[in-house]
Amino acid sequence: MNPDLRVIGANLRRIREAKGLTQAEMAERASISRIAYRNIENGKSTPKVSTLQNIAAGAGTKLQDLLIPVRILTKVRFRATKKMNSRENILTEVARWLDDFNDLEILVNAHQDYKFAALTIELAQLSSIKRGDDKAKYAAGRAREILGLKEKEPIRDITGLLEKCGIKVYPLNLVSDGFFGLSVAEDDGGPAIIVNVWERISVERWIFSTAHELGHLLLHLDTYNVDECVENKVQEREADVFASHFLMPEKAFIAEWNEAAGLFYLDRVFKTKRIFQVSYKTVLYRLNEITGDNSVWGKFYGAFRRRTGKTLGKTDEPEALAPDTFRQSPEVLRAHEPDTLSPSDFLADRLSRLVRQAIEQDEITMSRGAEILGKDLAEMREIVSLWV
Helix, strand or coil: CCHHHHHHHHHHHHHHHHCCCCHHHHHHHHCCCHHHHHHHHCCCCCCCHHHHHHHHHHHCCCCHHHHCCCCCCCCEECCCCCCCCCHHHHHHHHHHHHHHHHHHHHHCCCCCCCCCHHHHHHHHHCCCCCCHHHHHHHHHHHHHHHHCCCCCCCCCCHHHHHHHCCCEEEEECCCCCCCCEEEECHHHCCCEEEEECCCCCCHHHHHHHHHHHHHHHHHCHHHCCCCCCCCCHHHHHHHHHHHHHHHCCHHHHHHHHHHCCCCCHHHHHHHHHHHHCCCHHHHHHHHHHHHCCCHHHHHHHHHHHHHHCCCCCCCCCCCCCCCCCCCCCCCCCCCCCCCCCCCCCCCCCHHHHHHHHHHHCCCCCHHHHHHHHCCCHHHHHHHHHCCC
16 A cells, blocks of 8 residues: 555544544545545545545545644543544644644754653652652642742743743643543653633633643653543542642632631632632632531532522533633644633743744744644734734
């Protein structure tokens, strides 16, 4: 089989399965017979360029996406609560994004050292002393120390902090409430954290998912295996505890909670969650953890019902973080987010800076920069015209 035909066939199958289409449906969209399409996907026939263009158009993708070889990621932690048809497609796009990112770092000599590498080793050596929640809390405290955060300092820009530590952060817009994020180990092009920023997932959840994946990178690096799809409940809890204490250190939480003692219970929870940019659930979990009082949940939901006349749904986030100036980031599925989704609290902008540097140094063309950032050329020209 011609290697190019193998690449085309593998990409067609991946894209087709991600979209939940049969070979017959793909053939119909491309206005060719099912047998003709099957032979192309199986690598048994050499298609004309015009045929590939029709197939790409019918599949809603770019011609180049059918022609570029796919790098297979292996050191990945990608687990979800539901089966995902788009899993392989996401991994492919993440691999391409990482390759672009790493190539740019080399071109402009801007490699960022991974500052948590020594901490990962330290935590592995502590396994016999600290375990479970204690180890997760210790890891959260040490990570904050490495970042230079004060004991009671809230985190205002989690993506910026992590990017300065050598972690690549990528917002992904995926229509799924069963997947919040994944992470890639350092020896597979990372370390990288990919976060689902779908509009029905709160910004608080974006931030928490980022911290959660950092917890996995630090605590569970030996479990990074692309073939593992099922969540490990013990490890998920440890990553949750890490995220909670990383975003909201216990002393800081207690100080802020006590300072708001004069407020109505509902407002007290809301004020605390806004300070630390976490979900109301994270605040209630912490209250439950510290006090051992399981009634904190019932009190909150009862107070919310009395005030609003509504019952909170599973994904509802009352008094959610307000959207701010939108600056679209490149997305794995090349989808476009509504202009109200990307607050300044959650912007991964190191890749954009590298693209600018590479263009200004004539290392890449403007069209290549547009391709890396997932923008059309007209939009890229506008961006470049506004560089100061």
